[in-house]
Amino acid sequence: MNKLISRTFLALLATITLFSCSNDNDLGTPEGENIEASALPQASRTTLNTYFNDATVTSAKRASSANIYGSIYTALLSNSFEIDFDENGLWTEIESEKNLAIPTKFLEDQLPEVQAYLEANYASNHVVEIERERFGFTIELNSGVDLVFDRDQRFVGVDLDDDDDDEIRIPLEELPENARNFLSASFEGATAITVKKDTDDNEVSYEVYLDNGIKVEFDATGNWIEIESKHDVAIPAAALPTGIVQYILQNYPAYFLSEVEKNSNGGFSIEIENRINGNDIELIFDANGNFVRRDD
Known part of the structure; x- marks a missing residue:
């Protein structure tokens, strides 16, 4: 399991304000009327002239209503970039149809913290698509x-699934109700940046x-099946049977909870990590929270 960080796993968390403004191309900008490039908002034209001045606008459209990114305007460029803008001309989505790199200057000016993270961690790659979510990117x-960042451009997580045909972004409201209730009851003050629905192998x-x-x-019915923490935050003890929490406290007081996964038999795989030396241990519990074994 991935290495994960949490300050304490005993924090009981209560409420969450969760919204998501994310989806995929099948929920993209609605078909709209064709317009002249000169009819794009001034802010849109400034973005195009500043960062994409090596291309021309081959077509532009204005939709009658915004998608969940807030996109109203779409500009298709001669270099096969598609750029969407909201009603005020702020860019909302940028996509390279030919896997070309989004200009570095754009990233340096518009998303400097993201660009710094990419230079430090993904220097051999380039960005081909950006989506401005309601609470991040x-x-x-x-x-x-796919890399997820919050609204302050801090790295949140990575999605290694390269089979995007089976995966779409959805509004939080389309998540099963019990999943939304779990989030509301377990993570205080957190906000959903991205919500994805995966239909891999049906x-x-x-x-x-x-x-x-x-x-x-979560599974198809909205029951959580895995929780991972990328930052120094708590995985809620409320999600675990009491016996698991007590066992770890009694036997591994120097360790903290780093990942929780429900097994197909109803049991739990728990990864804990030593606060001092970083050593990790995997513990297996049954569905009732009884200790089964330690996997090293």
Whole structure:
């Protein structure tokens, strides 16, 4: 399991304000009327002239209503970029149809913290798509990896699923009700940046990235099946049987909870990590929270 960080796993968390403004191309900008490039908002034309001045606008459209990104205007460029804007001309989505790199100057000016993270961690890759979510940004690299950042451009998580044909972004409201209730009851002050629905092999699952660095995966009926933490935040003890919490406290007081996964038999795989030396241990519990074994 991935290495994950949490300050304490005993924090009981209560409420969450969760919204998502994310989807995929099948929920993209509605078909609209063709317009002249000169009819795009001034802010849109400034963006195009500043960062994409090596291309021309081959077509432009204005939709009658916004999609969940807030996109109203679409500009198709001669270099096969598609750029969407909201009603005020602020860019909402940028996509390279030919896997070309989004200009570095654009990233340096518009998303400087994101660009700094990419230079430090993905220097051999380039950005081919950007989506402005309501509470953050999703960046797609030419490798197919999606990186999620919060509204302050802090890294939240990585999605290594390169089979995007089975995966779409959805509004939070389309997540099963019990999944939304779980999030509301378990993560105080967190916000959903990205919500995804995956239909891989005809099996539905959901992934929710929160702006505090936690990713929660749910099954088709909205039951959580895995919780991962990328940052120094708590995975809620409320999600676990009491016996698991007590066992870890008694036997591994120097360790903290780093990942929780429900097994197919109803049991739990728990990863804990030593606060001092970083050593990790995997513990297996049954569905009732009884200790089964330690996997090293």
